[in-house]
Amino acid sequence: MASANLQGTADAKGTADLAGTADLEQGFDATIAGGQRIEPRDWMPDAYRRTLIRQIAQHAHSEIIGMQPEGNWILRAPSLRRKAILLAKVQDEAGHGLYLYAAAETLGVDRAELTQMLIESRQKYSSIFNYPTLSYADVGVIGWLVDGAAICNQVPLCRCSYGPYARAMVRICKEESFHQRQGFELLLAMVHGTDGQRQMVQESVGRWWWPSLMMFGPPDDDSPNSAQSMAWGIKRHSNDELRQRFVDMTVPQAAALGITLPDPALAWNPQRQAHDYGEPDWAEFKAVVGGAGPANAQRLAHRRRAHEAGAWVREAAQAYADKQAGAAA
């Protein structure tokens, strides 16, 4: 367990009697209603803590697993410039995972536990990372569409009611901007290249468009936890609102690339002042979330292998630290 004085603990609430709990709950609700942040050692309802742990852990796992699809192309990046950029980007994803694990730990869980939950498949990560990166254009499309969708999701989280999560998101959003721009710039270079390169981009967009739309989660009428998360100030906009925002942002960007988004229903609707678009295949979404995506098994197996292969490093560092501490004493 994280035993730090600065961390919250799940059992702190055990001391409060029932009457006390009502007071505490009132204080918590007032803090949220006043637009103020909840901080780690504040009293909070169990369900709020559990929801945050689940969401932040899932978010952290997504960053860590998200290193794999792009890491696949580091050794095959076409120039030193592209390789350096891709390395920096994948390193950022590791950093984002660490900010988020640190935020989750303030709720009284331990990072090692969360890692264990991930590799035992007891916690999830974003379904988008269960799709394979088949061509180098995927590196650009992930930056443009996947990171673009992530930014839409994450910017409102900078105002999340839980302080440590909100602060982690501020750092992450600043860095995501580089991710999206490098992706778009890469695609711009490719669409100004050969016919073959343009086709690679088009083919890649064709594969990533629908999974990117699914990143916002199920439609609002099939998203049972959303209402509570919005009442708690964890979530600020509904899944469909964010999805619409992403579509509207992306359409002119696709036009700038001269790329067709693979949705025949996609059209500007002057009445709504927004784009109409087709329905993602929610059966596919459910299947991928449930573990049947093209790369689920591979992603988890790789994460488990990396964790186990790193065990000796963790142990050696600990043994060295113990020895140094012994020598100093």
Place this chain on the structure above:
Amino acid sequence: MTPAEQPPRRSWPLYEVFVRSKRGLNHVHVGSLHAADAEMALHNARDVYTRRNEGVSIWVVRADDITASSPAEKDPFFAPAGDKVYRHPTFYVIPEEVPHL
């Protein structure tokens, strides 16, 4: 749970990280990380929290070594400052024509 699962290893201790973003400013808490010892914590803090020149100086402190005020006692603990308005310059009424006050 698989039978092959090993007993959980003792995990590295938690360090809180404070970064001075530039000369003339205080160190500010930016987050935490795990490391086997303080030196590793410093190196990890550099890689995790200052990848874009966010800092010119880093402190790491074992989280266990920090003593914090209790949020439950928030009001009584800070009460002594609550009723001492005379500690603020605005408490004092000075004629407007008196300069430099």
